[in-house]
Amino acid sequence: MKDWWQATxxxxxxxxxxxxxxxxPVQIAYGEKGTGKPLFLLHGMGSWxxxxxxxxxxxxxxxxxxxFDAKGFGFSDKPWLRREKNGHQVIExxxxxxxxxxxxxxxxxESIGALISLALAQRNPQLIGRLIVMNAPVFAERLPHWAMEILAKTPLEVLQAIDYLRLAYWFAPLVREVMATERRKVLFDPSILxxxxxxWITYPFIELPGTLVKVAEELQIAAKEIEDWQANKPNLLSQIQTDLDKIDCPTLVLWGDRDSWFPSTxxxxxxQRLPNSQLQIIDNCCHDASTGAAKEVNQAILKFLQDTNFL
Known part of the structure; x- marks a missing residue:
């Protein structure tokens, strides 16, 4: 099969x-195409x-x-010996x-990438000219999927053993089937997968050791954030929520009307919390908007950038 990076x-x-x-030092994998103003596309949890x-x-x-693939995801480095600190994604x-x-x-x-983008707009507003966030877990009250819950509760040492033994590689057909089934559930039209x-969606989990461990580590951080938020303990999620009205950057909020993970409300x-924002609800769109409603997403992005004099 032709390498996706080379083909794209x-x-x-x-x-x-x-x-x-x-x-x-961490090696970040990325690809770029086109000329003009830089536009970064940020993936969600477990994606690349x-x-x-x-x-x-x-x-x-x-x-x-x-x-680009965030550290620990896709083709970027996956440091095994260092535990991640909460908020590291924003700095990186x-x-x-x-x-x-x-x-x-x-x-x-998109998704966790949108949450990280909001935090960056609060900390380093000079880096962002325009912001588009899609299906962001900014008001999440729990991890939205059963597999996420399992990974968040599994000791990392167990997952490291699974990675070391390359079990995902040896059981690749099963891994692909399970992940495909679950990914189709966040698409309005599952047949497009x-x-x-x-x-390619499963490639890092099967071929790149460390992926499962790093995704689980991020999920454990997310689960602890939600737990601390609900217990009124100091947490980054509450800080992001509190400072939303400080984001002055023109922002487009895109949301799938059928998102079962984080509802359109x-x-x-x-x-309502972002003072310089527009909202667009995408019809017949579930959580995976970049795949399931790509045409509508692309059109919305271009129109927003044109309307805000950035195109």
């Missing part, structure tokens, strides 16, 4: 070295750049589109942006 980006998969939150496969060509006609996102461009960027974030899609609530 003129220079294929490239690498950027950044310092992580602890100062260690492939989730934006239907947006790169359309958006790169107008912008310099950059897809800033360093990726600074490493790849020298002007305010357009940030498009092709065998090639399933191959969360999108309306987010829009």
């Amino acid at each position: 980006f003129p220079q294929g998969r490239q690498s950027l070295i950044i310092s992580d939150v602890d100062g260690y 750049s492939y989730n934006w496969r239907y947006s790169v060509a359309a958006l790169s006609k107008h912008f310099r589109v950059i897809c 996102l800033a360093r990726v942006i600074q490493g790849l461009c020298d002007e305010p960027a357009i940030i498009v974030g 092709t065998p090639e899609d399933v191959y 969360h999108g309306e609530r987010l829009h």
